[in-house]
């Protein structure tokens with residue numbers, strides 16, 4: 492496939508669009524193959540978003556353990572049991588780390604899978620790349636799940652989509668539209684994230700209006716940049732029925748801007764490349780955990796923490812049988828609650844995603860501090876910011892200012908830093924854009 496990628500990269504716009512459409516036809520066949528239609532028909536998305544399904548999860552967990560013990564070479568070695576009597580016994584099962592996946596390779600999958608396995612690759616947010624496998628059956632389940640989620644967000648049939656993501660459409664230095672093309676099999680206006688700014692936002696809106704877009708998907712941060720420009724110019728001609736983003740990342744305030752600009756509800760999601768979609772955000776800003784997986788919170792020694800305590804997340808994918816992820820540690824941190832969200836959904840939820848395991852700042856005293864989101868809380872006049880640390884006790888902030896930004900607004904940031912980090916030397920500068928990871932995601936923290 493590498494030569495095809497190279498051709499795509501140097502091809503003219505129309506050829507790229509053609510190639511993307513040919514690929515979409517191929518992918519559509521895979522997505523809608525196998526059990527997709529049964530999954531889609533049987534799936535009750537509202538129940539899944541809002542109710543705990545512990546009895547079903549328990550049955551699924553034991554099915555997963557028995558299947559893993561029987562068919563997966565790695566789990567034949569490390570699993571001492573093929574069933575548990577209660578959910579608490581999950582704590583006896585070993586964790587799965589990225590290092591184990593790297594070492595074990597194809598020993599992590601069933602040599603005779605039912606639907607087959609995909610070999611995939613992820614760059615990771617810190618460049619810690621990983622080859623991993625996914626059970627094709629789980630992927631078909633997930634496509635059904637996304638289709639149902641889009642319908643839920645749109646309040647009915649999903650209609651045409653605008654997707655903002657890192658698919659290459661026009662080279663970053665191109666200064667004129669189109670920054671998008673239509674992918675006909677998916678009824679999708681595929682839009683570049685590299686060209687979204689205050690000068691181009693009007694072109695994007697015009698293209699979305701002309702195509703008849705009703706639902707937004709993709710990268711939340713790019714939707715947010717569009718929204719900020721719309722609000723600053725009082726240009727809100729485009730209303731959507733809903734926006735579902737691929738991953739978390741926007742604060743509640745930023746999400747409110749998107750919802751105001753596009754007059755719709757925005758659902759951020761939490762997931763990983765290896766496991767897929769894990770949780771969907773509600774209006775309260777909490778990520779409700781879908782019944783297809785279990786989420787535990789653990790400390791540095793691997794002990795399971797109580798409800799409400801902050802720690803590292805361990806995910807069990809209950810449906811991926813031929814490429815299991817049991818107590819998998821993707822490197823994210825958070826706080827989990829079993830129920831009681833004010834939104835009315837009754838299931839367990841991640842109250843707050845508190846950052847990546849490797850996301851920490853080093854104080855002047857050499858202490859590592861996590862939960863960087865606390866530092867930017869209540870800082871006014873800013874579209875977004877990125878913290879860069881080159882030495883302990885010092886940070887440099889790159890910020891995209893709003894029109895009403897005043898230098899003294901950064902006093903709030905200094906105060907937050909004093910509270911959580913102690914004395915820190917803080918410098919800052921205004922920038923037009925923030926550095927992104929190869930995946931296209933914005934890096935909120937860069938530690939050199």
Ligand SMILES: [Zn+2]
Nearest residue numbers: 773777832834
């Ligand atoms: Zn909720």
